[in-house]
Amino acid sequence: MTNRAIETRNLTKRYGDTTAVERLNLAIPEGSVYGFLGPNGAGKTTTMRMLATLTKPSDGTGTVAGADITDRDAVVSNLGYLPEEPPLHAELTAREQLRYVAGLRDLPESRAEERIDDLLERFSLADDADRRISAYSKGMKQKTGIIQAMLHDPDVLFLDEPTSGLDPRAARTVRDTIADLADGDATVFLSTHILPVVDELADTVGVLHDGSLVTEGPPDALKQRAETGDERTLEDVFLEVTGGIGGEA
Amino acid sequence: MPGVPDTGHAASIAYNELRVGWRKLREKSLAQHIAVGLVAVLVVGMTAGVTWAAYVGGQAFVDDPGAAGDLVGLVPAGIGVFTLTMTAYLTALQLGDIDVRDGYLTTVPARDVVGGLLAAGYLRVVGMFVSPLVVASAGFAAGAGVPLAFPLAVLALGALATTAYLVGFPAGAAVAYLLGQSEFVDRYKTGLGVAAFLAYLALLFTETLDVVVAPALEATQASPVAWYADLALLTVPGAEASALRAGAVLAGSVVVASLGVLASVRVSERRWYDDTAHATPRQTDSAGGGRLDDLLGRRTAWVARKSWLRARRAPVKLVYVTYPIFVLFAPIQNSVDAGHVTATLPATVTLYAAWATGALFSLNPLGDEGAVLPVTVTSGVSGREFVGGLVAASALLGTPVTLALALALGVFGPLPPVAVACLVVAAVVLPGLAATVAAGVGASFPKYEATSITRSREAVVPSLWSFGVYTIVFLLSAGVATGVQSPAVAGALGGLLGVSETVVYVTGLAVGLLVAGGAAVLAGRNAVRTFDDYTTDG
Secondary structure (H helix, E strand, O other), X not given: OOOEEEEEEEEEEEEOOEEEEEEEEEEEEOOOEEEEEOOOOOOHHHHHHHHOXXXXXXXXXXXXXXXXXXXXXHHHOOEEEEOOOOOOOXXXXXXXXXXXXXXXXXXXXXXXXXXXXXXXXXXXXXXXXXXXXXXXXXXXXXXXXXXXXXXXXXXXXXXXXXXXOOOHHHXXXXXXXXXXXXXXXXXXEEEOOOHHHHHHHOOEEEEEEOOXXXXXXXXXXXHEOOOOOOEOOHHHHHHHHOOOOOOOO | OOOOOOHHHHHHHHHHHHHXXXXXXXXXXXXXXXXXXXXXXXXXXXXXXXXXXXXXHHHHHHHOHHHHOOHHHHHHHHHHHHHHHHHHHHHXXXXXXXXXXXXXXXXXXXXXXXXXXXXXHHHHHHHHHHHHHHHHHHHHHHHHOOOOHHHHHHHHHHHHHHHHHHHHHHHHHHHHHHHHHOHHHHHHHHHHHHHHHHHHHHHHHOOOHHHHHHHHHHHHHOOHHHHHHHHHOOOOOOOOXXXXXXXXXXXXXXXXXXXXXXXXXXXXXHHHHOOOOOOOOOOOOOOOOHHHHHHHOHHHHHHHHHHHHHHHHOHHHHHHHHHHHHHHHHHHHHHHHHOOOOOOHHHHHHHHHHHHHHHHHHOOOOHHHHHHHHXXXXXXXXXXXXXXXXXXXXXXXXXXXXXXXXXXXXXHOOOOHHHHHHHHHHHHHHHHHXXXXXXXHHHHOOOOOOEEOOOOOEEOOOOHHHHHHHHHHHHHHHHHHHXXXXXXXXXHHHHHHOOOHHHXXXXXXXXXXXXXXXXXXXXXXXXXXXXXXXXXXX
16 A cells, blocks of 8 residues: 555656647645646646546556556546536436435445435535536536545545635635545545635645646745745746746747 | 446446436427427337238248248348447447546446446337337237247347347447547548438438348348247247257357447447547638628628538538438439439429528527627627628528539429529529528527537537428428429419410519518518627526
């Protein structure tokens, strides 16, 4: 058993002549929150999809919860994944969707019911749980997607913009939930453009630019300018390492 | 066992697929419910017909088994080929993939998802195609007076259909995978799709479809697939069915079906996890300007260009234009049979081409804008410019095609010169008028919700009301202008009214164009006003 929840070595993804992710090396310890930042098109989603076994690396290796990312069956049981668009059946109610996924995850029925009720309550969805997802707002769908991703207490959670579309109260709930998860043994790989969220939650921040990891470290260390000792914001750091305000094409 | 789906997960996924499918069906409009009801009535009617035929066949078979001849082997060959091809086609199109695939693949092993799809697809495909034959088996057993023939026929039918299904599924998934892998297909998929559809229509219209199907049937008939008949007829007197062949085909079914499941898993996994083709990024279309701007004005030209660009990138949204193409079936078939262009073909093709031109881009002017509509109406573009752009997009594309068809078929057909001339005038004028009529009708019956074209593709297509009202108005106007351009119609009308055929050709054209023009003026005004007055209040 490794104490690294996520580890990659020279992980690379190429599409024809285009390199989406280049020689990415990550070593994320268990029970931590990793804030994954980068401009649009930097390769964040491709990286998450490789780690979630949804796309094969062109080169390099990686493990998630000790399982090789080319061994899907081994990875999937330890994995929770929330892509940018929550994967939900619009024709089902949230409760039906969650019961269904709990069944696929082989969660014992009584435990699943209890957990679903608990999470629906925590995310203020209990009153709407028996309405069709098609009638939900973006935020409600997002909350259902988050519950679905964490329903089975996964070892590693990949969350792509989890607070997108949420009202401040729900966003607070998500942030608290992520902190609670990390206080346990879970590892959260958090991709977002909302820098204060990363600043608040992440133990380590990695910035991807043009497919390469351009900086990595604890937020406080990144914000501290080495040469002068001046305090910067995470936004300053982000802009600096990704080519400034005009840096993103 | 590795590679084999977990039955519990597969059953759960299949149940959910069917549940979601049922709810989607329930949420469809009344018109779509009526269409489904009509299909159900058709299936019941066909089941009754097939059962009656099987009953009579059963009686005839026991009276004179030898008379059945090749038919005994042809029935399982036909069922096998049909089930396999339909399964492969539907799998490539729809059954082989699942909504929210990423969610599934990060929840259960991919093989379980494949198991679920296999089970759900099996119930859909086999349920639809084989259920009527199960009932027919009862008819055959009753006709033959051999009750035991029923369970054996059902067993044979089940084994055959299951095996064909489990061969067809990986074949369809493999086709979808290969299509997704090919940069050539990815780049030229629109053209290839049109070519395939035209080839299919050509086979259908020229009655040469059996050139393709017959060899497949003959080969299947000569293979052990014919042995399913031995299994079905084992207890029927005089059938000379072999118990050995029946046993062998049953055992073979188990082996082939098992291999089919494993192949389905392997192929689907490759399809889902291998990267799809990424053709070299194409250049963004040039920014416009030039002659189209000069011709239409800048804003109108942009609306037209946008319509063409969207259609080229997502041609599936225009598929509804091909629905009525089957009206051409009879005239084309008659021409093929006769070996020359018949008198009705030029007018029918011109009518269809003008109709299709009108329906292309302007039949759902507001709904087709989708989420961009609020931006469009507040962009400063006027209703006149917007509607003009849509009409121009249709007319500039459809008029040359309609004209070329009318001219070619008119010249090579048996029409008198005056009728050809009238048809050419109609081909020049009608497409633009049709597009304007379509815009007005479509503005009155907008449809904003997307419709599933395939499982993975949704598109906003015109409402059924738009489709129907536009077609009626078009037929009452353009139909008159082109309908009389046939010697038989002109002769009959001329005789009735006591005028020459030439008068009928010209007057018919004039009346038709006048009515179409009047309808276009009213419809155009309505479309412009609706756009200008659009608010989200409904």
